[in-house]
Structures are given as C-alpha cells and as structure tokens.
Amino acid sequence: MTSDLPDQNLDLLAQRVDQLIHEIDHLEEGPRNKALELKKAIEAFHKVGLTKIVQRLKLDPRGKELLFELVDEPGVFALFSMHGLIRADVNTLAARVLEGVRPYMRSHGGDVELVKVEGDTAFVKLHGACEGCSLSAVTLRESVEETLTTQLPQIQRVEVVPNAPLNGMIGLDEITLLDENTGWIEGPRAADVPPGRPTRFDKDGVSILILPLNGQFFAYRNACAHQGLPLENGLLDTTAGTLTCPWHGYSYDAMTGHGFTTSQSHLDPFPLRLENGTLWIRPV
Numbered sequence: 001m002t003s004d005l006p007d008q009n010l011d012l013l014a015q016r017v018d019q020l021i022h023e024i025d026h027l028e029e030g031p032r033n034k035a036l037e038l039k040k041a042i043e044a045f046h047k048v049g050l051t052k053i054v055q056r057l058k059l060d061p062r063g064k065e066l067l068f069e070l071v072d073e074p075g076v077f078a079l080f081s082m083h084g085l086i087r088a089d090v091n092t093l094a095a096r097v098l099e100g101v102r103p104y105m106r107s108h109g110g111d112v113e114l115v116k117v118e119g120d121t122a123f124v125k126l127h128g129a130c131e132g133c134s135l136s137a138v139t140l141r142e143s144v145e146e147t148l149t150t151q152l153p154q155i156q157r158v159e160v161v162p163n164a165p166l167n168g169m170i171g172l173d174e175i176t177l178l179d180e181n182t183g184w185i186e187g188p189r190a191a192d193v194p195p196g197r198p199t200r201f202d203k204d205g206v207s208i209l210i211l212p213l214n215g216q217f218f219a220y221r222n223a224c225a226h227q228g229l230p231l232e233n234g235l236l237d238t239t240a241g242t243l244t245c246p247w248h249g250y251s252y253d254a255m256t257g258h259g260f261t262t263s264q265s266h267l268d269p270f271p272l273r274l275e276n277g278t279l280w281i282r283p284v
C-alpha cells in the first residue's frame with residue numbers, strides 16, 4: 001500500500017478517499033474519532049476559504065460567469081456540493097417541500113407527486129382522497145397549493161395533471177391490487193440497511209441501489225446517469241439529501257433521483273414498499 005495520493009486524476013482521488021474512509025471506519029474507537037475529527041476540521045477550514053471565493057466571485061458579473069463554468073466541472077461541482085455551496089434547483093426544492101406535506105396527506109388517505117415546475121407553475125398529480133370534488137379533496141388540494149406557494153415564492157400557481165402510478169413509496173391500498181407476478185422482488189430487511197449508507201442489492205441480473213434517508217427508503221437502478229457506473233460507494237449526505245457519485249462527482253437528489261450536475265442527468269427510480277419490516281422493490 002502506498003500513501004501517495006494520485007495527482008489530478010479525479011477518479012483515482014475519489015477512490016483513494018473512499019478507501020481511506022473505509023480504513024478509518026475500521027480503526028479502534030479512539031484513533032477513529034481523532035481521524036474523523038481531523039477530517040471535519042479540515043473540511044470546515046476549506047469551507048471558510050471556498051465560501052469567501054464564491055462570495056467574492058458572485059459580486060462581479062464576469063466572476064459569476066466563471067462560477068457557472070466551473071460548476072460544470074464534476075470535481076468542482078462535487079466540492080461545492082459537499083460544502084453546501086450549491087443550491088438545489090426549483091424542481092428539487094418543490095419535491096422536498098411536497099415530502100413535508102406527505103405525512104399529512106397520507107393521514108387523510110391522499111398523496112401528491114410533483115411532475116415538474118415550469119416558469120412560476122408547479123404541475124402535480126394527486127392520488128387517493130385528493131381526487132374528486134369532496135370537501136376533503138378540495139381541502140387537501142388547497143393545502144398542497146398553499147404549502148408550495150408559501151414556501152417557494154418562485155411558485156405562484158399549482159396545476160393538477162391526470163394521474164399515473166407513483167414512484168417511490170407505494171400506498172398500502174395500491175399494494176393489495178398487486179399479485180406475485182407483477183414484478184415485485186423481496187429485498188433486504190429494513191433493519192439490515194445501515195442508516196445513511198447507500199446499499200447495493202442484486203437480484204435476477206438487476207443491480208438495485210437502496211438509499212436510507214432519515215427513516216425513509218428510496219430505490220434506484222444502480223447506475224450513474226453519467227457513465228452507468230455503480231453508486232453504492234457514493235456519498236449520501238443525509239442533511240442535504242444528496243447522493244454524490246464516487247467516480248466523477250455527479251450529484252443527485254436522494255429522494256427524487258433528480259440530477260444537479262446536468263439537467264439531463266437523472267437516476268432511474270424503482271417503486272419501493274415496506275411491508276412487515278421487509279423492503280419490496282419493483283425494478284421496471
């Protein structure tokens with residue numbers, strides 16, 4: 001083993017960082033805590049400098065242009081993303097806001113799904129008790145509209161579009177309509193998925209990535225939108241809700257799979273449900 005770090009090559013550097021973090025994880029508690037403390041201190045130190053650079057560049061029109069050019073570089077993007085210096089786009093922000101109202105919607109038998117945000121309008125699909133003309137359906141729809149427009153000033157209107165099946169977590173009422181032949185496969189026990197760590201699960205020739213995020217689970221095809229490489233060694237930031245690819249730094253919203261690095265990059269989501277402590281996934 002060599003202690004030399006590969007110069008310039010982002011892939012090799014990322015692999016080396018992963019390897020070292022893995023080795024630190026296996027140290028005894030004292031040295032491990034000290035190493036992690038050092039890592040945090042260096043990151044905090046770098047964040048102060050990077051924040052100053054970004055703030056200064058943003059004050060100058062040419063500096064702003066340069067910043068936009070720089071974040072197209074996967075390495076720079078990963079660095080800024082890691083330090084929370086890049087804000088998610090409006091689609092990602094809207095999806096997160098809707099995640100916040102979901103428990104309320106579900107407790108009333110409904111659900112909501114973001115389709116897209118275009119201009120000042122959010123397009124959503126509504127499910128269950130949100131559909132129809134009953135008083136409760138109208139109330140639930142109004143709460144979606146109010147939450148989105150209040151929390152995201154850039155959204156002025158909400159439009160409901162016709163329904164289609166949801167990605168992500170599936171409601172129990174929908175599950176009962178599915179039989180064994182509809183493609184659901186039994187995944188790991190939820191308790192066996194380490195919190196905050198991307199977990200790979202291979203079945204019938206399909207590689208599945210499971211992301212445990214603050215008590216919820218999300219499933220994707222285990223392939224980065226950049227070059228299709230596996231993501232189980234990616235960095236899952238449970239605070240920012242982002243997954244960063246270990247190979248070249250493409251970054252994704254962990255809850256929606258939406259890519260931050262380019263507008264076309266998107267992870268391929270699989271429906272997932274939790275039943276009696278077991279995760280069931282339907283690779284489609």
Ligand code: FES
Binds near residue numbers: 224225245248249
């Ligand atoms: S960023 Fe290149 S494969 Fe993920």
